[in-house]
Amino acid sequence: MSEPQEFLTCACDHCGQSLEFPAEMSDHQSACPTCGYQVLLKPGDRQRAQPPTPELTRPATPSLPGIEKSGVADALSVIAVLELIAAPIAGLIVGQDNTFFGWMIVLSGLMSGLILLGFARVIEHLFESAQRLRRIEILLQKASDEKVLHPSRL
Numbered sequence: 265m266s267e268p269q270e271f272l273t274c275a276c277d278h279c280g281q282s283l284e285f286p287a288e289m290s291d292h293q294s295a296c297p298t299c300g301y302q303v304l305l306k307p308g309d310r311q312r313a314q315p316p317t318p319e320l321t322r323p324a325t326p327s328l329p330g331i332e333k334s335g336v337a338d339a340l341s342v343i344a345v346l347e348l349i350a351a352p353i354a355g356l357i358v359g360q361d362n363t364f365f366g367w368m369i370v371l372s373g374l375m376s377g378l379i380l381l382g383f384a385r386v387i388e389h390l391f392e393s394a395q396r397l398r399r400i401e402i403l404l405q406k407a408s409d410e411k412v413l414h415p416s417r418l
């Protein structure tokens with residue numbers, strides 16, 4: 265009756281592929297099945313080849329949602345810019361018949377364009393602040409979860 269063969273693992277120096285080999289092949293060279301590089305099979309380098317024990321992984325760095333841009337703010341900005349461009353054009357056209365109304369259109373167009381731009385900025389900031397607050401909440405939540413899991417750390 266022969267003993268069940270003991271298997272060891274090491275990593276390919278070249279491509280990092282994890283290699284499993286019988287213990288008696290220790291210190292021999294063997295071609296990596298993945299890249300063909302000659303690898304020195306180093307024993308004791310790694311633990312025995314066993315079904316990997318599930319590691320108690322710390323919760324990874326909290327994955328925070330990215331901060332998105334507000335689509336509404338973008339749309340408002342576009343409208344505002346269009347208005348700023350269109351106002352003088354419309355003013356010129358109307359102004360050929362009626363100078364006063366022409367100027368009124370230019371001014372009111374510019375005014376509302378600027379107001380819209382202002383709104384867009386405000387909305388953008390509110391939108392971003394809300395997301396930043398959400399991220400802070402997530403961080404706080406993670407921190408308190410950690411406290412519960414690892415009270416000794418405190």
Ligand SMILES: [Zn+2]
Nearest residue numbers: 276279296299
């Ligand atoms: Zn390799």
